[in-house]
Amino acid sequence: MRKQDVDYSLYLVTDSTPAVLGVRRDVCAVVEAALRGGAVTCVQYRDKTGDTGALVTTARRLHALTQRAGVPLLVNDRVDVALAVGCEGVHIGQDDVELATARRLLGENKIIGVTVSNVEEMLEACRGGADYLGIGTVFATVTKENTKSIIGVDGLQQILLRIPADSPVKTVCIGGINASNASRVAWQSSNPAPHHSLDGIAVVSAIMGAADPAGASRELLRLLRTPPPFAPPSPRHTITTTPDELLGRVPDLVRAVAARTPLSHNMTNLVVQNLAANVALAVGASPIMANYGEEAADLARLGGALVVNMGTVTPEGLVNYLKALAAYNGAGRPVVYDPVGAGATAVRRAATKTILGAGYIDVLKGNQSEIQACIAASGMSDDQTAEAQQQRGVDSGPGEADATKLGGVIRDLATLRKNIVVATGKTDYVTGGGADGPVFAVDNGHEYLGMVTGTGCCLGTTISAYVAAAATASPEDRLPAVLAALLHYNIAAELAAERNDVRGPGTFVPAFLDELYRVRKATVDGDLGWLKRAR
Ligand code: 3NM
Ligand code: MG
Structure with missing residues (x-):
């Protein structure tokens, strides 16, 4: 077999x-x-403690x-064991023998x-002529301390997107990959050319620890x-829709929301439950405020959407969010995540990282500092930046x-993240149509929204109703749905603020x-006058 033809799946x-x-x-019996299952495409013998003689025998x-x-x-x-056995190659970590030495010993x-584990290590390995990269650690795992x-x-x-386009290097990811996340990880790691996509997954316990290794593989x-x-x-491709087409x-x-009355399942904080439920009803959705994660699997089957609002984060609450996230991901129903105060405390930064890593978020909505905290949690900026920009509360951004x-x-x-991101502020920004796709800005709204608690959270609820009612999960349908939610919400706020009977936030x-x-x-009656206000 030529090494270029190896299947790393x-x-x-x-x-x-x-x-x-x-x-x-016995390790050989399990392998x-x-x-025998016929699914394993590549094997790495890894034993960090064995004596050399025993290693050679087992290899x-x-x-x-x-x-x-x-x-x-x-x-x-x-490398010595590989040479003794005459097998197809080696895998080296950052603390092992250098790549150049291994190459000299083993040959081309x-x-x-x-x-x-990062872009710098990846670039160095590519320059050094590595045949494939083991990228990790993806998820915390007990298998490797x-x-x-x-x-x-x-x-x-991020590492995949930065691999030089002309590099022939192959890629697998490692660390905590198992049946619960393999499909999601593979999908989230597929990219349009010329970017590299993941070539395979590397697993230890999901097969070595399985009762039936053939079936598990x-x-x-x-x-x-x-x-x-x-x-x-x-x-997925770049969205080319113009603002006028969207309008x-x-x-x-x-x-569609009015006709379908989609379920809006809110896991939200005590402060906003009542208002959020009323907002859901007003826009035409059917709200349920259910914070107990065990209910989520049943609710996810009802064709609605989930809002995870981190307004009041507790250890128990976090467990419930993760159960609900898994249930909605499993049912293929949309999840809106509102990382309330994501940068405000160490607990919230950690919870944000956990939630973002635990599943797929269809729409991520936050104010600018919350989005900044999500960027840090995604490893796109270092955590110190997030701490330096620590929020004052949950209501305000850095300007x-x-x-x-x-x-x-x-x-x-x-x-x-292959999703839609909404950054709220005086102007709201929405994007999610590919690396070259547009960023839409919505300039509607009123300052009273900033003087009433929970209006940000209720926007999340409104977005959930709209994405639940969207025809498909494709960005062609989801992006317009999110924009429609923003316009409905913000223009209603303007109309309310201008009423003679409204004298303040109360x-x-x-x-x-x-x-x-x-x-x-x-709108249902065909009167679209309100939409002329769209900015
Ligand atoms: N290398 P499991 S993580 C061997 O991050 C190994 O480089 C890792 O085990 C790395 O599939 C790991 O049981 C163990 O989570 C992966
Ligand atoms: Mg090693």
Whole structure:
């Protein structure tokens, strides 16, 4: 087999410790069983503690098995063992022998893989002629202690996007990959050319620790090749819709919410529950305020959308969010995440990172400092920046950032996460149509919105109603839906604020509910006068 032809799809890394393997099992027996499933495409023998003689003996046995299966065997770290056995190559970590030395010892025809956890390590490995990269650690895992950094799917994606387009290097990711996340990770790590996409997943415990290694590996390969339930139906491409075309679609979207009365499942804080439920009703959705994660699987089947609002974060609350996120991801229903006060405390920064890493967020909505905190949580800026910009409370950002810069930043975030990002402020910015896609700005709204608690959260609720009612999960339908939500919400606020009976934030609230309702009703009746206010 030529090394260029190696299939890295399902890359099994061995572990000989009883904690992973179980006491009675032998590493060769498990690898043999896994190979019998026919799904494993590459094997790495990894034993950090064995004596050299024993390593060579086991590696020889493994090589006989992999040769019979027609897949390559690589040895972790030990170039000498690989040479003794004559297997197909080695895998080296950042603390192992240097790439140049390994190459000199092994020659051009052997496979050398390198572990990388950041862009600098990746670039160095590419320059040094690595054949493939093991990118990680993606998720925290008990299988490896001393993992230098948990990079999440965002970190993985950033490395993939920065691999030089002309590099022939292949890629696998490693760390905590299992049946619960393989499909999502593979989908989130696929990119349009000329960018590199992930070539495979490397797993230890998901196969070595499985009762049925053959079945487990077949299932992993199947998941790897199956888009997750929430993936948009069409291949992603740059959105070319103009603002006028988008405006033209708004009336139908308002009517779609009214006609479908989609469920808006809110996991939100006590302060806003009542107002958010009333806003949902006013725009035509059917609200349920359910903070208990065990309910989410049933609710996710009802065709609505979930809002995770981090307004009151507690350890128990976080567990509930993650259950609900998994349930909605599994049902292919949209999730809106409102990272309230994401940068305000260490607890919220950690919770944001956990939530963003635990599943797919369809729409990420926050004010500028919350979005900044999400960028830090995604590894796109260092955490110190986030701490330096620590928010004063949950209501205010660091000031109006330069709009062009903000637009570029949220587009990068949305591209990385393959989702829609909404940055709210005096002007709201929306993007999510690819790396070269547009950033839409909505200039409507009223200052009273900033004087009433929970109006940001209620915007999240409104967005959830609209994305739930969108025809498909494709950005062609989701982006206009989010824009329609912003226009409905902000124009209703203007209409309410201008009423004679409104004299301040107190009288504004009931008038705002009225106008949310009246905008919907007028649109259903064919009166689109309100939309002329769109800016
Ligand atoms: N290398 P599991 S993480 C061997 O980040 C290894 O470089 C890692 O085990 C890295 O699939 C890891 O059981 C262990 O999570 C992965
Ligand atoms: Mg190593």
